[in-house]
Amino acid sequence: MDTTGTLDEALDRIHLSGPERHGWLSNHAPMAVEALVRHGQARSVHRWVDHYRDKLEEMPPPTAPIAAADWQSALGDPRRIADWALYFEREVIERPWREVLAEWWPRLLPGIAGGATHPVIRVGHAVRTLLSGPRTDPRTVELAHALGYWAARHAPLPPLGRLGPASSAAVALDLVPAVPDQSGGIEARLERLTAFPQWPAPDDPVDSASGPVVPVSAAEAGRTRLIELVAAATHRYATHGHGEPVMLVHAATAPNAVLRTLPALPRGLWAPSLSAAWAASAAVTAAYTPATRAALPAMTNTSPEEVFERAAAHGDDHTIKFTDTALDVGDGLALTAAVRSIELNVPFL
Structure with missing residues (x-):
């Protein structure tokens, strides 16, 4: 506060x-x-x-x-x-x-x-x-x-097909097919999307809810999967952020915005919120994912407070917001990804 x-x-x-x-x-x-x-x-x-x-x-x-x-x-x-x-x-x-x-x-x-x-x-x-x-x-x-x-x-994505199911958010992001023609801005790239992996799996409580009343289990499953998605997208930046250091932060910060909003929403909206967050994260990933995966950087031993101080001193708005999300995830790989964003993005201050 x-x-x-x-x-x-x-x-x-x-x-x-x-x-x-x-x-x-x-x-x-x-x-x-x-x-x-x-x-x-x-x-x-x-x-x-x-x-x-x-x-x-x-x-x-x-x-x-x-x-x-x-x-x-x-x-x-x-x-x-x-x-x-x-x-x-x-x-x-x-x-x-x-x-x-x-x-x-x-x-x-x-x-x-x-x-x-x-x-x-x-x-x-x-x-x-x-x-x-x-x-x-x-x-x-x-x-x-x-x-x-x-x-x-407001701009809906084009109609998308479903690829095979993925066992986790991290696997699903790895399976997202890159937009073949990665020219132009994000709007042009999103128009070229064709299909995403199916995640969560069909037997997951969040994906099996139906009817006007959403079971508590489906709402809680939606929140749990959303936490998983934010962590996976944040971690992935450590090895893929070089593809487009500014735009790829949104693969994590967009679903995290949805996660932050859940407590203010009726529980019946939690499961559809996950579906939308997955679509946003997958869309950004498809639009800007690099052809090659970089080696995982050495894990940082810097405290969360120190990492954010570095982001604040760096000043780039996307870096600040991504580091904010990394602190929400809170583990060592997320902090390492935040440090990577500080290294990749152009300082503002």
Whole structure:
């Protein structure tokens, strides 16, 4: 919990800006500053935002209000980013934020890969803040802007076939076929996806739930498998992150955003949340996985606190967020992967 007021101050500064610049590059500031404060680096936040402000653009002007009766027509329209932000600002003022989240989560999940998964990651950081501290205006506005960004960038993946079942998340990620043509940006690459391994297996409780009532076992299985997926994707970065050091962090940070959101959601949404998180992680893996696996780096003996201090000093937003996820996983290989991200990505500060 932030007791300094720094997070709210930083969010107020950031909310003067839109969620993107140059029409498609994401604003990572709210996610990075939340992670910095979370891990005891509040003193560096305003300096970091000062450096980042050249990457911020004003929120574009609104075009027309989003109406509850015809929101589908505006879903996935990036020209409506400001309209969506204003819509969700009204929603979280008039209703409890958990209620708004529970209503919109299943609507947005099919488009989890939109915006290169940045919108769902931003939602995960916002929800973590609201779950762990007081509800303040900057924190609820942050959730509103995150949900609005997701709605504007909502983009379902193409229809996908199912490959054979995989015994674990790590095996499933290894079996994800790379997009043959890895030219162009992530949107072009995701359009070329064809099929993913089947994970979890058909006999897993999370995959066998049916009907309007989801058994407790299926919900808990969904959470357990999601923890497994986040760990597997984080570990995999240690040997595959060189394929695309920035983009491959999202194979871990996107499912971790979903994991962070589960406690705020009805348990009936946990199993479908796993399915969406797996699709996002597999999609990023397919789009950017390298042709060759690197040797496993020497395991770090640096403490989690020291690893995050290194990430904060490095300053790169993706590195900060990936290290934040690695600390959630918490084991030696995850910390080694975090150190690898510090080595691979270009320093920002």
